[in-house]
Amino acid sequence: LSSPPSLSLCLSLFFHQVIHNASIMNAIASTGLQLYNFGETVSICFWKDNWKPVSFVEKIVKGLKNNLHVLCLLDIRVKEIDWKEMVKGRKVYEPPTYMTVNTAIKQILEGVEGMDKESQELLNGDTIGVGVARLGTDDQIIKSGTLKHLLEEDFGQPLHSLCIASKLHPLEADMLRFFAVDKDDIPKSSS
Numbered sequence: 001l002s003s004p005p006s007l008s009l010c011l012s013l014f015f016h017q018v019i020h021n022a023s024i025m026n027a028i029a030s031t032g033l034q035l036y037n038f039g040e041t042v043s044i045c046f047w048k049d050n051w052k053p054v055s056f057v058e059k060i061v062k063g064l065k066n067n068l069h070v071l072c073l074l075d076i077r078v079k080e081i082d083w084k085e086m087v088k089g090r091k092v093y094e095p096p097t098y099m100t101v102n103t104a105i106k107q108i109l110e111g112v113e114g115m116d117k118e119s120q121e122l123l124n125g126d127t128i129g130v131g132v133a134r135l136g137t138d139d140q141i142i143k144s145g146t147l148k149h150l151l152e153e154d155f156g157q158p159l160h161s162l163c164i165a166s167k168l169h170p171l172e173a174d175m176l177r178f179f180a181v182d183k184d185d186i187p188k189s190s191s
Helices: 007-014 024-031 055-065 083-087 103-113 117-122 170-178
Strands: 042-044 070-074 130-135 140-145 160-166
Touching: 024 070, 024 130, 024 140, 024 160, 042 055, 042 103, 055 070, 055 103, 055 117, 055 160, 083 117, 103 130, 117 130
Parallel strands: 042 070
Antiparallel strands: 070 160, 130 140, 130 160
């Protein structure tokens, strides 16, 4: 038989403050896009010369076909082994690399070029996106606009993420106009 917990232990557990984990999955609501309008989250990896997967583009298109926003998590390469040095018997790491919103947009637009016409109509330079950097910090950046306009924007230091917007609720459209690099990019209402 175990003894019941002390009153002080019960009170300390009852009055203990819980601080929830910071996550882009929740913080992205700072953009004004409503969380329940998001579909599947995708990860965009850095392409290499001979390796250019486009499965993330297919998932973005699928989300847009279902009228759902898509959160894109952008690649970070930290503590990656330099294979040229490894062959020489030295364990050397490449410098950290963080994907930018701009790189992600370039890869998305290049990846959709090889897809069907319907996909290209849904996802192209005129598609609305929201680029974010360092979300939740004092120097966070949130910018919205067409992908072709966001491609030209500077988002500063990492970490970056990108949302591809689908059909906008009027309140979402109002918020995206607030963050817009060009207010004319964001429709007054698409519902």
